[in-house]
Amino acid sequence: MSTSDSDTATETNRAELLQATNIKKHFPLDEGLFDRLFGENRVVRAVDGVDLTVRAGETVGIVGESGSGKSTLGRTVSRLYEPTDGSVIFDNEHIETYSGRQLRPIRRRVQYVFQDPMSSLNPRKTVGETVARPLTVHDIASGEEKWARVADLFEEVGLTPSQMSAYPHELSGGQRQRVGLCRALVTEPDLVVFDEPVSALDVTLQAQILNLINRLQREFDLSYLLISHDLNVVRQVCDRIAVMYAGEIVERGTAADIFDNPQHPYTRALLDAIPEVGGERGTRTHLEGEPPSATNPPSGCRFHPRCPEFIDGRCSGEQPGLQSVEGDGDHEAACHWLDRSEEERATHTPPSRAERDIIQESTDS
Template identity: 55%
Template structure:
């Protein structure tokens, strides 16, 4: 690990890196008049990596970590942004400059079973980079491969074996040897231990640590395993839905996480200490939004337990969160009255007769509507364990009645006017602090990004 002192200029710098994948973008789709749909895998990512350090990139599956690593190495074509290596834009490299970058920046992929060609011997796999870049004579290359195999804990006598003859941990050692063949300065480690047994993980991590010290390597370690990140990394960048939401020194992130998403991630980590056997684990509610249509403002707001209410609104956070969930479902028209409760949005009226949500609104009495509204509330608001405050209950009731009358827009507007949060209007900037968090709870107003920030980039790269 780097001690983080006197870091100087960064070895790698990302500035507003964007990588979108497009659906409905084939020639056939265009002939049919279909509009391309952008999947925003990486959407404005910026961070720096300094010489000799290990930066960890963490987040839930599907947040864009691996795509960011691949685009950084120019294995994926970006649609916007800059990646500088030693001060030069990687995406501008051609000819010899591109070959030099390929030698100096390598990658170890996640799956050691699919990243090695089963038809090639181990010796040929590790020697291939030397062949491609025409390094030394044939005899010197073979000797270099034998040295590399010994370096990563294998035997030089295994030169002529095939990948299927090795265990998962041994295959990953072969992948590491291949990555080191050209003596790179920077290595992207994409989940290098996730496919390995726990006992083997420690061996591979210790090997990577030793190699970093011996060859003065710089790492970007992509992982979802926070215990691995804490053990190996100097700094951590937390990624959510294509954006970096927090970045800082590893000990600060683990001791005092700022962003609610980071706090939830760390709270979900199992603890071995018996002192914490009664610890309450807060889980993240809701589903990850689609990168095809990410939320406005702060992208975590749809799941955040600390979303900020309007300044003039006196309301408990838990109640506000539930009202926001109702509003999200109404705006997306994802509130199915026919599936509320065990038997649908139904119940019994004062006479004991069963009431259902089916049928035209005009055919229902006020008592029947009240039953359906009550069923919706029981389902969406703590299963009826707590009553809403009167002023909020009246507005929520009116909104649900509007949905029952199939007036979704009116329901959405009345809830938006009363409960709209700064978290959905403005995208909080990450800022320039040593431990910044893209959250309005900590943000500097001068660092806020306008709400239309993502929209401005929605058509980047479309002219082709």
């Protein structure tokens, strides 16, 4: 067995720490009284039937445009939100209906690092007090032991113990992000969910934080779920990647699968949007338009109104499910192109906008 085959087998054989099945998170629209009494109860389908697993010791990335549902998915599987439907199993324990006291031990073991550390840190407390608070809440440590643990963590993430007495506004963005890491790690969790952990930082600081995240994973044997719109970020740190569009996962696989053999047109468009050396972009596909309404998603494939590889009425009339790519069960895509040959895909000329409108009318009638 080759080294790469051995690594793949090791990844596959890891225990599943988190298993989310058919997760849905719908938010009711705040409409007028007449609509609420006599109309339909419309909802925002932020997450609409997602399966997701995170194995022990691995990093799973969730990528997609703003509004794709990736942050809502992260908050739902970590139980900051209660699922509308579906199951969430953490370490063999169903937690989807837990609340209050039942969630306390889960809160200790599943930590969330928010996108903007400034908004998630209490401006009236020192950062040391904020980091130490979970040790008191979960009855982990007190007194000198508590402060010694916080000081050790500050040094672990590249801060100094003297900075424990600083207030959030007195620190730089990179330092506040390190404080967020401290607060997540102080309870010795098993799973950390990162929501856009470096989006507000410059390129140099991004590299520092990503290297730190990698190092901490090795040292503390952590599992990560990393949410980002930046494919360069997930490429650096993720073992597996799921691509989200309009509340659904449209493609998932290893980092190599996604970057070297993308199958869904949306994934290809995201990759083509990455600037090349010299500021040039790729030329495979060009993505136009905006994501669909989350209250009234299109029929069929939700990507079909924007898809540069639109095939025919099947795209607008039949919703594709995730299928294995070339018999590889770890690489799946939800696209009707998987039923067709690469030669046909390469020579296909998508219908014009007017032709698409005719196809849609035929599908709707």
